[in-house]
Amino acid sequence: MAEITHLDDRFSTCGQLQLDDLTSLQAAGFHHLICLRPDHEGGIEQPTAEALAARAAELGLSLDYLPVAPGQCTPAQVQQMHVLLQQRQGRILGFCQTGNRARLLFQRAKALPATGTSTGIEVLIIGGGAAGIGLAASLLKRAPDLDIAIVEPARQHYYQPGWTLVGAGVFQPEQTRREMADLMPTGVRWIMQAAARLDPEQRQVTLANGEVLNYTTLVVCTGLELAWEAIEGLEESLGHQGVTSNYRYDLAPYTWQQVQALRGGRALFTQPPMPIKCAGAPQKAMYLSCDFWRRQGRLSNIQVDFHNASGVLFGVSEFVPPLMSYVQRYGIQLHFQSRLIRVDGSAGKAWFENTTADGQTAIVCQDFDLLHAVPPQCAPDVVRRSPLADAAGWCEVDPFTLRHVRYPDVFSLGDVCSSPNAKTAAAVRKQIVVVAENLLAHLQGQIPPLRYDGYGSCPLTVEKGRIVLAEFGFGGKLLPTFPLDPTVPRRSAWWLKTTVLPKLYWHGMLRGHEWLAAPSQTHTLEQADRK
Numbered sequence: 001m002a003e004i005t006h007l008d009d010r011f012s013t014c015g016q017l018q019l020d021d022l023t024s025l026q027a028a029g030f031h032h033l034i035c036l037r038p039d040h041e042g043g044i045e046q047p048t049a050e051a052l053a054a055r056a057a058e059l060g061l062s063l064d065y066l067p068v069a070p071g072q073c074t075p076a077q078v079q080q081m082h083v084l085l086q087q088r089q090g091r092i093l094g095f096c097q098t099g100n101r102a103r104l105l106f107q108r109a110k111a112l113p114a115t116g117t118s119t120g121i122e123v124l125i126i127g128g129g130a131a132g133i134g135l136a137a138s139l140l141k142r143a144p145d146l147d148i149a150i151v152e153p154a155r156q157h158y159y160q161p162g163w164t165l166v167g168a169g170v171f172q173p174e175q176t177r178r179e180m181a182d183l184m185p186t187g188v189r190w191i192m193q194a195a196a197r198l199d200p201e202q203r204q205v206t207l208a209n210g211e212v213l214n215y216t217t218l219v220v221c222t223g224l225e226l227a228w229e230a231i232e233g234l235e236e237s238l239g240h241q242g243v244t245s246n247y248r249y250d251l252a253p254y255t256w257q258q259v260q261a262l263r264g265g266r267a268l269f270t271q272p273p274m275p276i277k278c279a280g281a282p283q284k285a286m287y288l289s290c291d292f293w294r295r296q297g298r299l300s301n302i303q304v305d306f307h308n309a310s311g312v313l314f315g316v317s318e319f320v321p322p323l324m325s326y327v328q329r330y331g332i333q334l335h336f337q338s339r340l341i342r343v344d345g346s347a348g349k350a351w352f353e354n355t356t357a358d359g360q361t362a363i364v365c366q367d368f369d370l371l372h373a374v375p376p377q378c379a380p381d382v383v384r385r386s387p388l389a390d391a392a393g394w395c396e397v398d399p400f401t402l403r404h405v406r407y408p409d410v411f412s413l414g415d416v417c418s419s420p421n422a423k424t425a426a427a428v429r430k431q432i433v434v435v436a437e438n439l440l441a442h443l444q445g446q447i448p449p450l451r452y453d454g455y456g457s458c459p460l461t462v463e464k465g466r467i468v469l470a471e472f473g474f475g476g477k478l479l480p481t482f483p484l485d486p487t488v489p490r491r492s493a494w495w496l497k498t499t500v501l502p503k504l505y506w507h508g509m510l511r512g513h514e515w516l517a518a519p520s521q522t523h524t525l526e527q528a529d530r531k
């Protein structure tokens with residue numbers, strides 16, 4: 001093992017650790033490790049921070065990942081080290097390739113004046129999805145020295161809008177997945193834990209391992225939870241006998257496999273009660289499947305049914321006529337107010353609760369050969385059970401400023417926030433700008449200057465090669481990015497979805513480049529008041 005140098009009675013440094021070294025470190029009395037070497041810097045010889053963290057956890061140690069490029073230690077990283085030294089209990093070992101970066105950062109952090117832990121992390125972000133990573137990157141573009149930490153337990157990050165295309169054989173699943181470590185903006189501290197409790201009165205977040213973090217401002221962006229268990233028999237049926245869902249990374253390829261395999265019979269597509277993420281996704285899976293069967297000459301042998309728990313095909317009325325023309329083209333049988341409640345995959349049967357106009361309900365059973373199911377969706381427990389939740393469980397923000405209505409030092413964006421926009425990554429792209437500006441203004445004691453217009457977008461894949469690009473804001477107001485009739489299915493929109501938007505996501509939104517992100521109606525509060 002690399003030689004350990006003790007810099008004071010609590011903090012020591014050493015060169016690159018291997019997984020086997022951790023047992024002796026625990027025996028030597030260390031409690032906490034700080035990995036300062038970016039993953040992959042040393043090639044395959046270097047265990048990833050994720051692997052080291054997993055081994056550390058087995059031994060009762062904890063590990064923080066604070067990657068510092070050689071010779072590029074930033075003031076924000078010094079500040080983060082400073083916070084870590086105050087927060088971590090017991091003996092700490094910082095390591096990098098040789099120990100030099102760990103020593104340098106420690107010395108600079110120690111030289112900062114003590115602040116106590118009461119103010120804690122300046123910006124604590126819960127969730128490293130589209131919203132969390134994108135916001136951190138945008139904040140750092142504006143304020144490179146800002147002390148930001150992201151609490152995120154997942155090691156992988158997903159581009160979920162790509163799953164519709166995986167389910168249609170257009171994308172490979174791997175195109176929608178990246179290592180979380182590769183996306184964490186430089187200068188952000190990644191806390192590889194889940195948040196278990198949010199206590200805005202105390203300005204504290206308790207992690208799943210019991211550790212308590214203090215913050216100055218909190219950003220809640222945990223996304224939402226898919227309640228698979230709410231439909232009896234669904235979880236155990238998924239992935240077998242034609243039961244699938246594009247709402248899971250591992251199942252989207254199974255959708256494509258089953259669509260290709262189906263030559264006749266009945267295909268059911270379901271949509272749960274709103275709100276859900278990407279309200280168009282249940283239909284997108286259906287239209288792309290129908291288009292494939294049509295091109296293969298099989299559609300006349302396949303009965304397609306769409307069971308929709310809502311009473312309308314799409315929430316913004318302008319987009320219903322173009323969708324209806326595809327429903328007719330594919331011969332789809334529509335069932336409104338029809339909610340999937342039970343599945344028996346091995347018997348190939350699904351049960352629906354149908355509600356009539358006078359409120360009567362009836363249970364109906366249908367046989368199927370393929371079932372694309374979408375589960376009901378809700379805010380994660382940690383938010384739903386916190387003082388931040390509204391009556392429905394979402395993080396209760398002012399829909400315009402995206403600041404919490406009761407706790408001014410809390411912001412929220414993305415799927416978990418209560419703003420009544422379409423829950424999409426496109427909405428997140430615009431919300432990031434609003435939250436970044438408003439949060440920084442708040443830190444300076446100023447009034448949040450920007451207002452969100454509710455922009456969200458749903459590229460409705462009505463056939464392979466054509467999309468109806470639905471873009472709209474609060475109240476269903478159309479907000480097209482391009483000066484074209486948005487209700488017309490277009491090849492250009494397909495090109496946008498398959499080529500431009502993924503690049504915009506990975507290289508723009510997650511890197512703090514706010515391309516196509518200035519919300520069209522974003523304006524200052526003063527401007528809004530004048531209207």
Ligand code: FAD
Nearest residue numbers: 127129130131160161194195222223278414415424425426
């Ligand atoms: P997410 O990206 O889901 O990230 C949430 C993060 O929070 C996750 O990394 C999670 O691990 C983490 N987290 C959860 N709980 C905790 C906790 N307790 N502590 C710490 N971290 C936690 N959008 C579009 O714009 N266009 C589309 O065409 C489109 N199509 C879609 C198709 C499908 C099939 C699906 C599933 C989604 C689609 N979306 C689309 C929606 C889009 O993916 C989401 O709206 C977007 O990802 C929301 O970002 P988010 O950061 O709020 O949530």
